[in-house]
Amino acid sequence: MKLPPKATIRQAIRDRRQWVINTLTELVRYPTLLGREENGQRYLAGIFDHLGYATRMEPIKLERIKDLPGFSPVDWTLEGKENVVAVHDPGTSQGRTLAFNGHIDVVSPEPVKLWSSDPFEPRVVEKESGTWIYGRGSGDMKGGTLSYLWALAALQDLGLEPASKIICQSPVEEEATGNGTLAILERGYLTDACIIPEPFGETILTHQVGVMWFQVRVLGQTQHVLGAGHGINAIEKSWLIIQAMRSLEEEFNQQHNKPEAYRDIEHPINLNVGTIEGGDWASTVAGECVTRFRFGLFPGEKCTDLMRTIEERIAEVAAKDPWLKENPPQVEYIGFRAEGARFNIDGDFGRSLQEAHELWRGGPAVELKATCTTDMRFYELYYGIPATCYGPLARNIHAADEHVSIESMQRVAEVLTSLIASWCGIKRRRS
Numbered sequence: 001m002k003l004p005p006k007a008t009i010r011q012a013i014r015d016r017r018q019w020v021i022n023t024l025t026e027l028v029r030y031p032t033l034l035g036r037e038e039n040g041q042r043y044l045a046g047i048f049d050h051l052g053y054a055t056r057m058e059p060i061k062l063e064r065i066k067d068l069p070g071f072s073p074v075d076w077t078l079e080g081k082e083n084v085v086a087v088h089d090p091g092t093s094q095g096r097t098l099a100f101n102g103h104i105d106v107v108s109p110e111p112v113k114l115w116s117s118d119p120f121e122p123r124v125v126e127k128e129s130g131t132w133i134y135g136r137g138s139g140d141m142k143g144g145t146l147s148y149l150w151a152l153a154a155l156q157d158l159g160l161e162p163a164s165k166i167i168c169q170s171p172v173e174e175e176a177t178g179n180g181t182l183a184i185l186e187r188g189y190l191t192d193a194c195i196i197p198e199p200f201g202e203t204i205l206t207h208q209v210g211v212m213w214f215q216v217r218v219l220g221q222t223q224h225v226l227g228a229g230h231g232i233n234a235i236e237k238s239w240l241i242i243q244a245m246r247s248l249e250e251e252f253n254q255q256h257n258k259p260e261a262y263r264d265i266e267h268p269i270n271l272n273v274g275t276i277e278g279g280d281w282a283s284t285v286a287g288e289c290v291t292r293f294r295f296g297l298f299p300g301e302k303c304t305d306l307m308r309t310i311e312e313r314i315a316e317v318a319a320k321d322p323w324l325k326e327n328p329p330q331v332e333y334i335g336f337r338a339e340g341a342r343f344n345i346d347g348d349f350g351r352s353l354q355e356a357h358e359l360w361r362g363g364p365a366v367e368l369k370a371t372c373t374t375d376m377r378f379y380e381l382y383y384g385i386p387a388t389c390y391g392p393l394a395r396n397i398h399a400a401d402e403h404v405s406i407e408s409m410q411r412v413a414e415v416l417t418s419l420i421a422s423w424c425g426i427k428r429r430r431s
C-alpha cells in the first residue's frame, strides 16, 4: 500500500512533537559518557518496548570481536558493556530490511565552566530560528535517534507499520572505538541498508575519513630544579614530536596528496593533540610525558600504513636528538583504528533516500564529505551493507552549549517516513 497524503503524515508527525521533546530531554539527562552508558541504554530500551519492538540488551563479548577487521584496541573494560537492539518484525517481508543506528555515548562536556548551563540538565530554547534543545548529546546523537523514532512513532499513530524488518541499534563506544556497532553486526543483526542519523544537517554522507588514535610516551631524566641544566625534561622533548606530527599533517593536506573526492576541501586531514600528561611536581624536571593524538586518513588508506609513517617520522626526530636517540619515544595505539569509507549515493539505497528527501524538500540533499568518522564504515567496509548518515541540524557538537534543532529533526522524520515506505514497504498495523 501507499503512504497517506503528505499533509496527513505531516500532521501525525506534528502531533508527536511534545513526546519527542520530552523523550529527548529525558535521554540527554543520562550522562552516557564512555563507561557510563548503562542507565541511558536502559531508558532507551524502555522507549523501544513502549513502541512494541522486541528489545534486547546485547553484552559485548571481547573474544568474539577482538580479531575482526575494524576492531579498535582499548585499555578500558569492554567486556559486558551493553548495546541495545530493538527489532520490528512484521512477520512477512514485502520490501527490504533497514537498520537505524544511533550511538548512546557522548563526549565529555569538560570544561563545564564554558557552558551557559549544566550540560546534563537540558534546556528547551525558543529562538527566531526555531526550537532548540541544549545539552551534551542533544545533537550528537540522541537527537538523531529521536528523529528516526519520531518517524516510526508517527507511522504507528496512523495505524501503519513497516512491511519489512527494521532493526534499531543503540551501540556504545562510537566516540572512542566503534566496537559497539562491530559487536552488533557480529551478532548477526544484518539488514539490506542502514541509516545513521548523525547531526549533519540533513545532508547525505558520501565519504568519511578514517581516524586513528595513538599516544607517544617520552621519558626524560628527573632532577631537582637546582640542577635543571642537567636533567632532561620529557615535556619539552614531547614538543619535538608534536611539531613533527604537525608537519606530517601539512604534508597530507597538500593538494597533490589529496584523493580526487577531497580536492575541494581545504584541510580534510586533521591532527588533534588531545591530551598531554607529563611531570608530577612544579620543582622537578619532568621525567615522563604522554601525549595523545588523533589523526585522520583518507578513504582507501590503511591504518597500518599510517602507523608505519607515524613511527618513521618519530624515529627521524629521535635520530636527530642525542637524548631521544638513546631513549626512543614509545608509540602506543589505544582507541580508534578506523579506516575511511564511501557510500554510493547512486546505488538503490542512495537513490531511495535522495528521492524521499526531494519529495519533502523539493530538491536534492547536499552531499557531504566528512572530515570525521562514523560507525557507517563497519556496514560498508566489512558487511557490504549500504549505509549513510542522514540526520538533523545541530550546533556545537563536541563543544560547549551543544544544541539540536527540533524543526530539523521533524523534517528528518518526514523524509524517513517516505524512505521507510519505499525501501521496506508499508502496511496496516496489526492490532
Ligand SMILES: [Zn+2]
Pocket: 103, 140, 141, 174, 198
Ligand atoms: Zn556521533
